[in-house]
Amino acid sequence: MMDILVVGSVALDTVTTPFGKAKEVLGGSATHFSAAASFFAKVKLVGVVGKDFAEEHLAFLQSRAIDLGGLRQVSGRTFRWKGEYGYDLNEAKTLETQLNVFAAFDPTLPDGYQGSGIVFLANIDPDLQQKVLSQVRTPRLVAADTMNYWIAGKHEALLTVLKKVQVVIINDAEARQLAREPNLVKAARQILSWGPRCLIIKRGEYGALMFSDGGWFAAPAYPLEAVFDPTGAGDSFAGGLLGYLAATGDFSETNFRRAIIMGSVMASFNVEDFSLNRLKTLTRQEIEARYREFQRLVHFDALS
Amino acid sequence: MMDILVVGSVALDTVTTPFGKAKEVLGGSATHFSAAASFFAKVKLVGVVGKDFAEEHLAFLQSRAIDLGGLRQVSGRTFRWKGEYGYDLNEAKTLETQLNVFAAFDPTLPDGYQGSGIVFLANIDPDLQQKVLSQVRTPRLVAADTMNYWIAGKHEALLTVLKKVQVVIINDAEARQLAREPNLVKAARQILSWGPRCLIIKRGEYGALMFSDGGWFAAPAYPLEAVFDPTGAGDSFAGGLLGYLAATGDFSETNFRRAIIMGSVMASFNVEDFSLNRLKTLTRQEIEARYREFQRLVHFDALS
Numbered sequence A, B: 001m002m003d004i005l006v007v008g009s010v011a012l013d014t015v016t017t018p019f020g021k022a023k024e025v026l027g028g029s030a031t032h033f034s035a036a037a038s039f040f041a042k043v044k045l046v047g048v049v050g051k052d053f054a055e056e057h058l059a060f061l062q063s064r065a066i067d068l069g070g071l072r073q074v075s076g077r078t079f080r081w082k083g084e085y086g087y088d089l090n091e092a093k094t095l096e097t098q099l100n101v102f103a104a105f106d107p108t109l110p111d112g113y114q115g116s117g118i119v120f121l122a123n124i125d126p127d128l129q130q131k132v133l134s135q136v137r138t139p140r141l142v143a144a145d146t147m148n149y150w151i152a153g154k155h156e157a158l159l160t161v162l163k164k165v166q167v168v169i170i171n172d173a174e175a176r177q178l179a180r181e182p183n184l185v186k187a188a189r190q191i192l193s194w195g196p197r198c199l200i201i202k203r204g205e206y207g208a209l210m211f212s213d214g215g216w217f218a219a220p221a222y223p224l225e226a227v228f229d230p231t232g233a234g235d236s237f238a239g240g241l242l243g244y245l246a247a248t249g250d251f252s253e254t255n256f257r258r259a260i261i262m263g264s265v266m267a268s269f270n271v272e273d274f275s276l277n278r279l280k281t282l283t284r285q286e287i288e289a290r291y292r293e294f295q296r297l298v299h300f301d302a303l304s
Helices: A029-037 A055-063 A100-104 A126-133 A148-153 A155-162 A172-179 A184-193 A233-248 A253-270 A277-281 A284-298 B029-037 B055-063 B100-104 B126-133 B148-153 B155-162 B172-179 B184-193 B233-248 B253-270 B277-281 B284-298
Strands: A004-007 A011-017 A020-027 A043-050 A067-074 A080-085 A092-098 A118-121 A141-144 A167-171 A198-202 A208-212 A215-219 B004-007 B011-017 B020-027 B043-050 B067-074 B080-085 B092-098 B118-121 B141-144 B167-171 B198-202 B208-212 B215-219
Touching: A004 A029, A004 A126, A004 A233, A020 A029, A029 A043, A029 A055, A029 A233, A029 A253, A043 A100, A055 A067, A118 A126, A118 A233, A126 A155, A141 A233, A148 A155, A148 A172, A167 A172, A167 A233, A172 A184, A172 A198, A184 A198, A184 A208, A198 A233, A208 A253, A215 A253, A215 B284, A233 A253, A253 A277, A253 A284, A284 B215, B004 B029, B004 B126, B004 B233, B020 B029, B029 B043, B029 B055, B029 B233, B029 B253, B043 B100, B055 B067, B118 B126, B118 B233, B126 B155, B141 B233, B148 B155, B148 B172, B167 B172, B167 B233, B172 B184, B172 B198, B184 B198, B184 B208, B198 B233, B208 B253, B215 B253, B233 B253, B253 B277, B253 B284
Parallel strands: A004 A043, A004 A118, A011 A080, A043 A067, A118 A141, A141 A167, A167 A198, B004 B043, B004 B118, B011 B080, B043 B067, B118 B141, B141 B167, B167 B198
Antiparallel strands: A011 A020, A080 A092, A198 A208, A208 A215, B011 B020, B080 B092, B198 B208, B208 B215
């Protein structure tokens, strides 16, 4: 069992979907990631919140046994994001972003964090990703996410980070933009040529694809009758994936496939309610049952 | 081994993709379907072409042992479609449609066609689908495709057809529009409530989903490094699917899953070149090899 260090945003989200509205609820990439990963492994969260960050949110994260030694609470307001989704839940429309205390975020790892076995660099400024990574001694596995904003605006810094990353977890539009190549297979080859041994493409309701030296793997998303709020699905996916890898300590191609399904399982639960609410009642039994449902979902026999 | 009867368009397509242009090449839903299905079963094609339809196209279809007794050649010009694709190859932009001889298409089955075991009603006017179906005596399996134009303009006629159909093969936007329900799982339940035992959703580069009483099945698309022309992918998919069912005569849930993968295999070859060109050199060995690649693509192990 390895520890996982995650650096990313801890936010208050205001989200409108066709199914309702949630105002200033717990969100952020590091939050969704940590909560999902906490079902499998010990997580150390590096981030920043303001004085307005409610005690109940801290209590929830602590109830998931997440180490908050790296979560600084400083004067000012917590990072806020406001977005909405139409019936096509695959894409969020950002209405407002308030960086607030995140604008001056300068992550310094507390003692005990430098030896983390797995590091997840959530979607933040590549310079900050690099700064965190440089403080970890000899991680066994480093994974990173990013977004169009950094791909366009900090391409060089991002490539510097990717050279030190084994697993890239991004969506298909980001992969195409990053590689400047519309064909996904060619884009994957390009990205892998920069250093990562594994590229995992998130495709929302269409599932995920893994490209690596060991081959290609396609995982579906679980067809859900009630998708309430897709916010954080990608980070829950990464959390389930890296959490499972941390728990098993097995980085083989075979186990990466299991881990991607576990990521898909956690993402499928995450979207069943607003914020992280579904994870508050989620059990290990439900997780394992849905994993088995994924097995049934994709199974087909050899030609007879 | 059952025969398959297909009714649909036989066309001359002019297609522009980011990878080139093809002018007045062989196309049409019945054509793509028949060519794909012909690798597995005997196909009877019902359609119409004009006097301008080249002898070489007839020769190609005959070389695939497709029965053209139901393909009438009448005075006038063949149906023409002109379209283009951007880098997002999932969606065609129709530039021009010339119905020509298709405008007066009034399908009457020749002798020997009434006893077909499997019927595929490709995407044409639901009144014509109904007219063809009423001439087949006791088909063992009827499958149908449709499109937004008929869903919006001939909803009643379409529902009348669907009551007599066991397998509906449409894309996700069409399923949502047909059921008037944005959630795909709920849309599937709605469509199945009208009579079909099985709904198969085509999702282009994202694969296919099957909803039936027996459960849900998710199939990926094969990640291709060279997609030249997606025209006809959906009909090749249906052709591989129903061709495999006809060849095996097994309509179990287990065999439907194999058939959907076989449809995905045929669609993956279809898009590797313009028109039906890839199918001209395709071999049984290549088909079976790609089926095995699909097995590797989706495989993951149980939790250890």
